[in-house]
Amino acid sequence: MKITIDQDKCIASGQCVAAASDVFDQRDEDGIAFLVNDDPPEDEADDVRHAAAVCPALAILVED
Known part of the structure; x- marks a missing residue:
């Protein structure tokens, strides 16, 4: 995962x-x-994706 x-x-x-x-x-x-x-770690991947989704500025990019 690249953030x-x-x-x-x-x-x-x-x-x-x-x-x-x-x-x-x-x-x-x-x-x-x-x-x-x-x-x-992989068990935090859903939280990271959620963080990207709720960012009001769309400033976070997550690549698998």
Whole structure:
């Protein structure tokens, strides 16, 4: 699974962190999302896909 965040699109809503906090986090200074785990275990794949789906800016791309 390859996960990409387009930080230029990110609007710091935090939906990705709420959906998959072991994979995503937000910078303290501006709330922009970043990956804390770019190779999550398979049992977190559904949460990562959900995070991409609920991102209001569509800033997360997940490729299998």
